Amino acid sequence: MSKFEVETYTIVDGWKNIWYDDVGIPETFNSFEEAVTYLDEHLDECAEDELEVNRDDYRVTKLDLMENL
Numbered sequence: 001m002s003k004f005e006v007e008t009y010t011i012v013d014g015w016k017n018i019w020y021d022d023v024g025i026p027e028t029f030n031s032f033e034e035a036v037t038y039l040d041e042h043l044d045e046c047a048e049d050e051l052e053v054n055r056d057d058y059r060v061t062k063l064d065l066m067e068n069l
Contacts, residue, residue: 004035
């Protein structure tokens with residue numbers, strides 16, 4: 001099963017997943033659509049808080065996971 005993550009562009013590290021859950025594990029999603037939905041919600045919350053963010057600083061990528069470890 002494929003997993004996806006939202007990556008943020010950082011000046012120091014380039015594209016990186018900087019979204020973590022409550023226990024410090026990088027956030028992943030079960031589908032591309034799910035990741036886009038979470039990204040859209042994040043951007044909406046930023047707009048509500050009057051934070052300037054650029055959607056071009058985010059992307060959704062498919063993780064390369066080994067299927068049979």
